Amino acid sequence: MASQPDNVSRRAFLRGSVTLIPAVGLAGGVSLTAQANEPAPNLSEYQPVFFSEDEWSFLLAACDRLIPGESAGQGPGALDTNVPVFLDRQMDAPYGHADRWYMEGPFVTDGSPDLGFQYPYTPREVYQKGIAMTQQYCKQQYGKRFEQLDGNTQDSVLQGLEANDIDFAALNGIHKLQAADFFSQLLQNTKEGYLADPIHGGNKHMAAWKMIGFPGARASYRDWVGQHDVEYPLGPVSLTGERG
Amino acid sequence: MAKQQPRVDAVIVGLGWTGSIMGMELTDAGLNVLALERGADRTNADFAYPKAADEIQYGVRHTMMQKPKQSAVTIRRNLDERALPQRKLGAFLPGDGVGGAGAHWTGVLIRPTPTDLQLKSFADQAFEPGVLQEDMQIQDFGVTWDELEPHFTFFEKVCGQSGTTGNLRGEIQEGGDPFEGPRSEPYPLPALQDTQSTDMFDKAARQLGYHPFPNPSANVSRAWTNPYGMQLGPCNYCGFCSRYGCVNYSKASPQTCILNALKQRSNFAYRTHANVTRVELAPDGKTATGVTYIDENGDEVFQPADMVVLASYALNNVRLMLNSGIGQMYDPVSRTGTVGRNYAYQIGGGIHLYFDDIEFNPFATAGATGRMFNDFSPGNFDSAPYGFIGGAKMHASQASGTPIKTPLPNHTPSWGQGYKDALKKYYGHHMEISMAGSVMSYRTNMLDLDPTWKDPYGLPLLRMTFDWKENELKLSRFMRDRLREIAKVLKPDHMDESFQLSGDHFKVTNYVSTHNVGGAVMGTDPSNSALNRYLQSWDVHNVFVPGGNAFPQNFQANPTDLIAALTYWSAKKIKETYLKKPGPLMSRA
Numbered sequence: 001m002a003s004q005p006d007n008v009s010r011r012a013f014l015r016g017s018v019t020l021i022p023a024v025g026l027a028g029g030v031s032l033t034a035q036a037n038e039p040a041p042n043l044s045e046y047q048p049v050f051f052s053e054d055e056w057s058f059l060l061a062a063c064d065r066l067i068p069g070e071s072a073g074q075g076p077g078a079l080d081t082n083v084p085v086f087l088d089r090q091m092d093a094p095y096g097h098a099d100r101w102y103m104e105g106p107f108v109t110d111g112s113p114d115l116g117f118q119y120p121y122t123p124r125e126v127y128q129k130g131i132a133m134t135q136q137y138c139k140q141q142y143g144k145r146f147e148q149l150d151g152n153t154q155d156s157v158l159q160g161l162e163a164n165d166i167d168f169a170a171l172n173g174i175h176k177l178q179a180a181d182f183f184s185q186l187l188q189n190t191k192e193g194y195l196a197d198p199i200h201g202g203n204k205h206m207a208a209w210k211m212i213g214f215p216g217a218r219a220s221y222r223d224w225v226g227q228h229d230v231e232y233p234l235g236p237v238s239l240t241g242e243r244g
Numbered sequence: 245m246a247k248q249q250p251r252v253d254a255v256i257v258g259l260g261w262t263g264s265i266m267g268m269e270l271t272d273a274g275l276n277v278l279a280l281e282r283g284a285d286r287t288n289a290d291f292a293y294p295k296a297a298d299e300i301q302y303g304v305r306h307t308m309m310q311k312p313k314q315s316a317v318t319i320r321r322n323l324d325e326r327a328l329p330q331r332k333l334g335a336f337l338p339g340d341g342v343g344g345a346g347a348h349w350t351g352v353l354i355r356p357t358p359t360d361l362q363l364k365s366f367a368d369q370a371f372e373p374g375v376l377q378e379d380m381q382i383q384d385f386g387v388t389w390d391e392l393e394p395h396f397t398f399f400e401k402v403c404g405q406s407g408t409t410g411n412l413r414g415e416i417q418e419g420g421d422p423f424e425g426p427r428s429e430p431y432p433l434p435a436l437q438d439t440q441s442t443d444m445f446d447k448a449a450r451q452l453g454y455h456p457f458p459n460p461s462a463n464v465s466r467a468w469t470n471p472y473g474m475q476l477g478p479c480n481y482c483g484f485c486s487r488y489g490c491v492n493y494s495k496a497s498p499q500t501c502i503l504n505a506l507k508q509r510s511n512f513a514y515r516t517h518a519n520v521t522r523v524e525l526a527p528d529g530k531t532a533t534g535v536t537y538i539d540e541n542g543d544e545v546f547q548p549a550d551m552v553v554l555a556s557y558a559l560n561n562v563r564l565m566l567n568s569g570i571g572q573m574y575d576p577v578s579r580t581g582t583v584g585r586n587y588a589y590q591i592g593g594g595i596h597l598y599f600d601d602i603e604f605n606p607f608a609t610a611g612a613t614g615r616m617f618n619d620f621s622p623g624n625f626d627s628a629p630y631g632f633i634g635g636a637k638m639h640a641s642q643a644s645g646t647p648i649k650t651p652l653p654n655h656t657p658s659w660g661q662g663y664k665d666a667l668k669k670y671y672g673h674h675m676e677i678s679m680a681g682s683v684m685s686y687r688t689n690m691l692d693l694d695p696t697w698k699d700p701y702g703l704p705l706l707r708m709t710f711d712w713k714e715n716e717l718k719l720s721r722f723m724r725d726r727l728r729e730i731a732k733v734l735k736p737d738h739m740d741e742s743f744q745l746s747g748d749h750f751k752v753t754n755y756v757s758t759h760n761v762g763g764a765v766m767g768t769d770p771s772n773s774a775l776n777r778y779l780q781s782w783d784v785h786n787v788f789v790p791g792g793n794a795f796p797q798n799f800q801a802n803p804t805d806l807i808a809a810l811t812y813w814s815a816k817k818i819k820e821t822y823l824k825k826p827g828p829l830m831s832r833a
Contacts, residue, residue: 065659065660066659066660066663067659067660067663067664068660068661068664074664074665074668075664075665075667075668077664094305095305098332099311099313100305100306100311100312100313100332101311101312101313101331101332102312102313102316102329102330102331102332102697103313103331104329104697104698106696108326108328111325111326111328112321112325113753114321114749114750114751114752114753115319115320115327115328115330115752116319116328116330116331116332116334116752116753117331117332117753118328118329118331155660158659187658187659190659191648192300192304192648195299195647195648196298196299196300196304196648197297197298197299197300199298200300208647208667209647211664211667211668212647212667212668212671212672213671213672214607214645214646214647214671214672215607216297217294217297217298218297218607219293219294219296219297219480219482219483219484219491220480220481220482220492221480221481221482221483221605221607221608221609222478222479222480222481224481224605224608225437225439225481225605225608225609226437226438227605228438228439228440228443229440229602229603229604230603230605231603232603232605232607232608239294239295239297239298
């Protein structure tokens with residue numbers, strides 16, 4: 001059964017554990033060093049670098065349905081934790097540009113899906129095309145933009161994307177992108193932003209880690225690994241040394 | 245016109261485990277050795293705390309892995325399907341840069357069994373004709389347990405292998421693997437500490453009559469100084485291991501175990517961002533004259549050398565042989581040629597177990613933390629009635645607790661409030677019981693060159709033809725049934741299964757394993773092996789190709805111990821025989 005360690009062992013453990021707290025900016029790999037030590041921005045004041053104003057409105061609304069906030073129930077939501085900021089920053093990171101991927105033609109998109117991603121589109125382009133076509137669908141179906149729909153209707157649009165029931169090809173024959181693949185990228189990136197280290201823009205104040213009990217970048221459990229079936233008592237720390 | 249560098253005695257292509265080992269051994273023999281690494285340099289400073297503790301950067305975006313942009317593989321499941329490029333990494337994650345996959349591996353360091361090395365001989369004796377698939381092409385390695393044992397022992401000291409001895413010179417030891425081949429020496433270090441999940445698996449497996457033992461680990465349990473004078477610190481169970489560089493100088497890697505010693509030798513040098521595109525051959529095609537590479541400025545450079553060691557990842561070693569015309573390309577129809585023949589892999593599967601009231605603290609773990617048992621490896625059980633050959637390592641491993649990769653029960657919503665509720669409820673309340681199964685070699689599981697797609701230098705990509713065969717799907721079903729019995733003992737509140745079963749085909753989209761083996765296999769018959777039993781090309785005698793490519797089929801469990809032992813075995817023969825009289829070490833007759 002889960003239980004708290006008794007006070008004596010807990011205090012002894014705390015004494016032994018708090019020595020390793022990270023306190024450096026992240027050098028190398030990400031272009032976030034300058035932002036790393038700045039306080040997390042307020043989402044309402046954040047100016048997206050990559051996404052247009054219209055795309056941003058869609059993302060805010062969609063993220064709020066994918067991981068809803070406190071008002072819907074326990075635990076922080078995607079907007080409480082700045083997930084859209086993460087998405088925007090990822091678009092300027094190597095990932096957004098598919099910098100590591102093999103993007104040479106020919107592009108064969110009628111092969112088995114088991115052979116994996118075959119689009120000529122970077123994640124940036126998947127967002128641009130996917131958001132534009134979803135908005136086109138919402139206009140056509142409901143006469144409104146996605147963010148103007150009520151929550152339940154937004155959910156049914158997202159379900160339509162997820163199940164690939166919304167036919168992007170019928171909306172715009174030029175693009176090969178399937179709705180389900182756009183949704184899958186959006187959902188995956190949203191979860192990443194929710195659960196990644198705050199240095200990447202989301203998971204503001206490590207709220208998602210606090211909710212689930214992940215201690216973040218502590219990365220030192222030699223004095224804890226032997227304590228079985230006991231809840232870990234310390235809150236998370238981040239790569240920049242923020243403590244939760 | 246290509247630039248030309250001064251001649252060296254030996255050039256090593258790739259500076260991961262095998263390249264580092266060959267560097268040590270050949271400089272020991274007094275040779276001037278140059279290693280060419282196509283990726284970036286990497287030292288322990290690159291992994292300094294807290295940099296590595298970043299799941300999105302390393303666990304998800306694959307920052308330490310090869311970029312498909314530089315060298316994708318095209319994949320098809322059978323000879324009739326059109327192969328398509330693997331545009332982003334999925335099923336397997338080869339390493340990039342100095343250290344190769346050895347810098348980001350999990351660190352499970354386990355030997356094959358003596359039977360695994362002579363699987364064809366075992367099959368001929370244990371299976372009636374007609375029981376096994378007719379298109380199976382399994383072979384003996386051509387090297388025996390007794391020949392390799394000293395090299396396992398040495399490499400395990402290089403790594404500070406931590407675990408519990410099971411068979412010391414023929415005497416079975418309590419708590420270890422009673423099925424392991426006889427060791428000449430015990431494990432260098434005691435096993436890692438156990439966790440909640442390893443304890444539970446251990447008890448359940450024992451209750452069912454199995455013989456569990458701690459996962460043999462190259463994350464060291466104690467401070468260790470290895471035979472090269474390199475020092476490792478005790479693992480602090482940081483929870484960022486597989487896919488990450490080690491923050492604590494505790495995971496055996498080329499960096500922590502070999503390179504700082506090797507770099508001090510005046511007869512060793514290495515260049516990074518040096519992408520070898522082909523081995524150059526003398527006009528008669530019987531010897532190599534050196535290698536051509538593209539340097540970081542994009543210039544073509546010829547590096548003359550008396551000897552060439554292909555020490556890159558198994559898949560790239562095969563591609564270099566094919567692009568250089570070393571040996572004959574395998575043809576699956578006529579069954580002629582040997583380069584590209586017998587590509588094999590590993591089959592995985594497991595059951596996710598969720599317990600509402602147990603705290604697993606999945607983040608407090610070493611990469612190799614876990615328990616396994618070997619009761620289902622070839623020769624330890626009778627698989628003939630089930631119609632398959634091979635075996636599986638059955639295990640409960642706690643590799644990491646990073647949250648983006650944490651599994652949730654299949655029935656929980658993938659988004660919305662239900663997703664958040666599931667994340668909160670199930671994070672930290674999950675363990676997995678798994679199997680890692682052997683994969684045999686078959687006529688149409690193979691590697692060759694893709695006719696369509698090219699790399700940035702205009703060279704054809706490697707084409708992989710691979711699918712699960714009935715033998716492995718039967719094995720998977722058998723092991724699933726055994727794991728179900730263990731799950732029944734453990735009584736989780738909820739569980740989900742994931743196995744490859746009859747009718748399933750290989751998918752490149754989800755991670756399976758980075759145990760890609762074969763394609764340039766070792767052996768004693770030049771008609772079915774690209775390399776002789778000393779890992780020397782049958783066709784070009786001054787080319788040696790140590791790596792997983794040498795496995796004629798894959799065994800159940802992790803390949804690094806065998807890859808390293810084969811490399812030391814090859815180096816020994818080079819030093820003792822080849823350097824005195826360069827030429828074929830085995831006659832083709």
